[in-house]
Amino acid sequence: MSTTHPGNTLDALPAPEDRPGPEDRPAPDALPEQQRIRLGGVTREEVLTLAGAAGGSLGLDWLLYERILPFSGAFGFLLCWYLLFLALYAVAGRLQWDALTVRERLATALAWSSGLLVLAVIGDQIGYVLYRGLDAARHLNFFTESMRSTAALDPITSGGCLHAVVGSLEQLGMATLFSVPLGILTAVFLVESGSTRRGARLVKPVRVLVEAMTALPSIVAGLFVLGVVILTLGVEKSGFAASLALTVMMMPIVTRAAEVVVRLVPGTLKEASYALGASQWRTVWHVVLPTARPGLTTAVVLGMARGVGETSPVLLTAGFTTRLNLDAFHDNQASLPLFIWNYVKQPYPDMVARAFAGGLTLMAVVLILFVTARVLGRHRTPSERRTRRPLRATAATAATASAANKAAQVAN
Amino acid sequence: MTETAQPPYPAAEFGDGTTDPPTIPLPPVPADGAPGGPSDGPSGGPSDGSSHGPSHGPSNGLSGLETRDLTAWFGQRKVLERVSLQMRAGEITALIGPSGCGKSTYLRILNRMHEMVRGAALAGEVLLDGEDVYATGRRPAEVRRRIGMVFQRPNPFPAMSLYDNVISGLKLAGIKASRDERDHLVESSLRQAGLWDEVSNRLGTPGGALSGGQQQRLCIARSLAVSPEILLMDEPCSALDPTSTRRIEETIAELRHRLTIVIVTHNMQQAQRVSQSCAFFLASHDTPGRIVEAGPTERLFTSPADPRTADYVNGRFG
Ligand SMILES: Nc1ncnc2c1ncn2[C@@H]1O[C@H](COP(=O)(O)OP(=O)(O)OP(=O)(O)O)[C@@H](O)[C@H]1O
Ligand SMILES: [Mg+2]
Numbered sequence: 258m259s260t261t262h263p264g265n266t267l268d269a270l271p272a273p274e275d276r277p278g279p280e281d282r283p284a285p286d287a288l289p290e291q292q293r294i295r296l297g298g299v300t301r302e303e304v305l306t307l308a309g310a311a312g313g314s315l316g317l318d319w320l321l322y323e324r325i326l327p328f329s330g331a332f333g334f335l336l337c338w339y340l341l342f343l344a345l346y347a348v349a350g351r352l353q354w355d356a357l358t359v360r361e362r363l364a365t366a367l368a369w370s371s372g373l374l375v376l377a378v379i380g381d382q383i384g385y386v387l388y389r390g391l392d393a394a395r396h397l398n399f400f401t402e403s404m405r406s407t408a409a410l411d412p413i414t415s416g417g418c419l420h421a422v423v424g425s426l427e428q429l430g431m432a433t434l435f436s437v438p439l440g441i442l443t444a445v446f447l448v449e450s451g452s453t454r455r456g457a458r459l460v461k462p463v464r465v466l467v468e469a470m471t472a473l474p475s476i477v478a479g480l481f482v483l484g485v486v487i488l489t490l491g492v493e494k495s496g497f498a499a500s501l502a503l504t505v506m507m508m509p510i511v512t513r514a515a516e517v518v519v520r521l522v523p524g525t526l527k528e529a530s531y532a533l534g535a536s537q538w539r540t541v542w543h544v545v546l547p548t549a550r551p552g553l554t555t556a557v558v559l560g561m562a563r564g565v566g567e568t569s570p571v572l573l574t575a576g577f578t579t580r581l582n583l584d585a586f587h588d589n590q591a592s593l594p595l596f597i598w599n600y601v602k603q604p605y606p607d608m609v610a611r612a613f614a615g616g617l618t619l620m621a622v623v624l625i626l627f628v629t630a631r632v633l634g635r636h637r638t639p640s641e642r643r644t645r646r647p648l649r650a651t652a653a654t655a656a657t658a659s660a661a662n663k664a665a666q667v668a669n
Numbered sequence: 670m671t672e673t674a675q676p677p678y679p680a681a682e683f684g685d686g687t688t689d690p691p692t693i694p695l696p697p698v699p700a701d702g703a704p705g706g707p708s709d710g711p712s713g714g715p716s717d718g719s720s721h722g723p724s725h726g727p728s729n730g731l732s733g734l735e736t737r738d739l740t741a742w743f744g745q746r747k748v749l750e751r752v753s754l755q756m757r758a759g760e761i762t763a764l765i766g767p768s769g770c771g772k773s774t775y776l777r778i779l780n781r782m783h784e785m786v787r788g789a790a791l792a793g794e795v796l797l798d799g800e801d802v803y804a805t806g807r808r809p810a811e812v813r814r815r816i817g818m819v820f821q822r823p824n825p826f827p828a829m830s831l832y833d834n835v836i837s838g839l840k841l842a843g844i845k846a847s848r849d850e851r852d853h854l855v856e857s858s859l860r861q862a863g864l865w866d867e868v869s870n871r872l873g874t875p876g877g878a879l880s881g882g883q884q885q886r887l888c889i890a891r892s893l894a895v896s897p898e899i900l901l902m903d904e905p906c907s908a909l910d911p912t913s914t915r916r917i918e919e920t921i922a923e924l925r926h927r928l929t930i931v932i933v934t935h936n937m938q939q940a941q942r943v944s945q946s947c948a949f950f951l952a953s954h955d956t957p958g959r960i961v962e963a964g965p966t967e968r969l970f971t972s973p974a975d976p977r978t979a980d981y982v983n984g985r986f987g
Contacts, residue, residue, distance in 0.1 A: 452785075452787065523824070525820065525822060525824040526824055526826060526827075528782065528785075528820065528824070529820065529824045529826070529888070529891075530826075530837075530841055531782065531785065531809075531810075531813060532780065532782060532813055532817065532818040532820075532892075533813070533814065533817070533837065533838040533841050533842065533891065533892070533895060534810045534811065534813045534814030534838065534841065534842040534895060535810065535841030535842060536810055539840075539841050539842075539843065540841065543837070543840055543841055544826055544828075544837075544841070547826075547828035547829070548826070548827060548828045550828065
C-alpha cells in the first residue's frame with residue numbers, strides 16, 4: 258500500500274488502519290505475504306491415478322461388453338465399470354503406495370461414489386420428470402386452469418392442475434393443523450411425564466403405539482378414515498376426510514422427530530426455570546419448546562413431506578374431480594398425487610405429460626414448504642427494538658424502585 | 670435437640686399435582702435413632718453460633734432460613750444426616766467441605782429442588798421465617814420463588830434475549846407486569862447484578878451471546894428479578910476467571926443488605942472474603958454428610974474447635 262510511507266504529513270486524517278507505524282518497525286504490510294502451508298487437499302498423482310483407473314476401466318468394460326462377453330444392457334455395463342474401476346484403482350494404487358494407504362483411498366472412493374450415486378439418482382428423478390413434464394408445464398395455463406373442460410384429446414394448451422394444487426394445499430394445511438399440535442404435545446408428554454411414576458406407566462404403551470403407527474401402511478390409514486369417519490359417522494368424501502387420513506400418517510412422524518429434540522433440551526435449563534418458581538407446563542411452554550424450536554420445525558417439515566405425497570389415503574377419502582373445489586368440507590376434492598395417479602395411466606401422451614407436470618408442481622410445492630418452514634424455524638434474530646431503552650430517565654427511577662422494594666420487604 | 674426424625678413427606682399432598690413439577694413419592698424412612706456411633710457432639714448440635722434457639726425472627730426485614738435434623742437419601746443411600754443449621758437474615762452463609770459431602774444436595778433441599786430427582790427422599794424441617802417449607806399443602810413453586818437459586822454452570826435461556834432472560838421469572842411464574850414496570854425491573858436487576866453497564870446497549874441479543882462471567886451475572890439478575898428473600902448459590906464462580914469472580918463477589922457483598930445469601934464454595938479465600946457465617950460439611954466413604962462445625966466465619970478460620978476443620982481450612986486435606 259502506498260499510504261503507509263512514513264512522514265506523509267500532507268494526509269490530514271489518514272484512516273486508522275492506514276496510519277504509518279513507528280519508524281523503527283516495518284508496517285505489517287511491508288512484509289511479503291506468507292505462503293500458507295497446504296493442508297490436506299489432493300496431489301496431482303492422486304487425481305491422475307483416479308482418472309487413469311476410471312478411463313482404463315471404461316475401456317476394459319467396453320471391450321468386455323461389446324466384443325467378448327455375450328451380455329448387454331446399461332445397468333450391467335455401469336456395474337461392471339464400477340467394479341473394474343475399483344480393481345484397477347487398487348492395483349494402480351498398490352504400485353505407488355503401501356497397503357494401508359491403498360485401503361484408505363479405496364474406502365474414500367467407496368464413500369464418495371455412494372454419495373455421488375444418491376445425487377445421481379435424485380438428479381435423474383428430477384431430470385426425468387422435468388423432461389417429461391416440461392411439455393405441459395411450459396404453458397402458463399397449466400397453473401391457472403382446472404381440468405374441468407378438457408377432454409381426452411384436447412391440446413396441451415388447455416387444462417391444468419390448479420384444482421389439484423388448491424386441494425393439496427388445503428388438505429395438507431388442515432392435516433398439519435391437526436397433526437402438529439397433537440404430535441408435539443404427545444412428544445412433550447413422552448418426555449415430561451416419564452419422570453413421575455404414574456406417568457412412566459403410561460409413557461411406555463404410548464411410545465410403542467406411536468412407533469407402530471409410523472409403520473402403518475398408508476392404505477390402512479385411508480381405510481380407517483373411510484370406515485370410521487365416512488361410512489360410520491357419515492361425513493362425505495371431501496378434503497376434510499382426506500386431511501384426517503393424512504393426520505393419521507403425519508402424527509407419528511411429527512411425534513417421534515419432536516420427541517428427540519424435546520429430549521435434547523438441557524436439564525439445566527429446566528432446573529433454572531423451576532428454580533424461578535415455574536410450574537412444569539409453563540417451563541415446557543416458555544423454555545423447552547422455544548429452545549427446541551429449530552428441531553421442532555424439522556419435525557414439522559418431515560411430517561409435511563410425508564403427508565403431501567400420500568396417494569392411497571387420499572384416494573379412498575377425497576374422491577376425485579376435475580373441477581376446482583375450494584370447499585374442503587363438501588364434495589370431492591382433487592390433490593396433486595391423485596392428479597398424477599389419474600392421468601399417468603391414460604393412453605394419451607398429452608395426459609401423461611400433464612401428469613409429469615403435476616409431479617413437477619408437487620416437487621415445487623414441497624420445496625417451497627421446506628424453505629418456508631426453515632425460515633420460520635430459525636431462532637428469532639435479536640430484536641433491536643429493545644436496545645433503545647430510556648436509559649437516562651431510569652437511573653433515578655431504578656433507585657426509587659429498589660427503595661420501594663426494600664420498603665415492601667420491611668413492611669411484611 | 671429434637672429427637673424425632675420427621676416422617677417423610679408424601680409427594681401426593683403437595684399442591685394439586687397438575688401444575689407443579691413432578692414430585693416423587695418419598696420412600697419410607699428407616700427407624701429413627703439410627704445414628705448411634707459417630708454422632709459425637711459436632712454432628713448434630715454444634716455448640717456455637719448456630720445453636721441459640723429459634724431466633725429466626727427477621728431483625729431487619731429480611732428472612733432467615735433454618736434447618737433442623739435434615740436427613741436426605743438418594744434411593745437407599747443416605748447422603749446427609751441430621752443437619753441442623755441456621756442461616757441468619759441479612760447474612761451471607763458459606764457452606765464449605767470436600768467434594769461429595771452433600772453441600773449441593775443440602776442447598777437443593779432448601780428450595781425444594783431435591784425432590785425433582787427420582788428416588789430422592791428427605792426428613793427433617795426447613796424453616797423459612799419459622800414456617801416449614803415442606804409443610805403439607807405448600808406449593809414447591811411458591812417456595813422456589815421466595816428462595817432463588819444460582820447454579821454452578823451459568824444457564825441463561827438461549828432462546829430468549831437478555832431482556833427476556835431477566836424477566837423470564839415473571840413470565841414463568843405467571844406474573845403480569847406493564848411495559849414500564851418490566852423496563853425498570855430489567856434495569857434494576859441488571860444493576861444489582863453489576864451487569865447493566867456492560868449490556869445496556871444490547872439487551873436484544875440472545876442470552877448465550879455473553880462471556881461466562883457475564884452469563885453468570887445474568888443468571889443472578891434473573892434470580893433477583895422475582896425479588897426472592899433468600900438466594901442460594903452453588904459454586905457460582907467455579908467456572909469463572911479471577912476478574913469475573915471478583916465482580917460476582919462484589920455483587921454478592923452488595924446484595925447482602927437486600928437478601929439473605931447461602932453460598933457453596935470450594936475457595937477458602939472466597940468464603941472468608943464474602944461470608945459472615947460458615948458451615949463445614951464432611952462425609953467419609955461410609956458415613957453420610959454432616960456438619961462438623963458451624964459459626965462465624967472468622968472464628969471458623971482462625972480458631973476452629975474441631976481439628977478436622979482446621980485441617981480443611983488450612984488446605985491439609987479435601
Ligand atoms: N442425582 C443423584 N443420584 C444419586 N446420588 C447422588 C445424586 N446427586 C448426588 N448424589 C450423591 O450424593 C452425594 C452428595 O452429592 P453433592 O452433589 O451434594 O456433593 P457436593 O458436596 O455438592 O460435592 P461437590 O463439591 O463436588 O459439588 C454424593 O456422594 C453424590 O454421589
Ligand atoms: Mg456440588
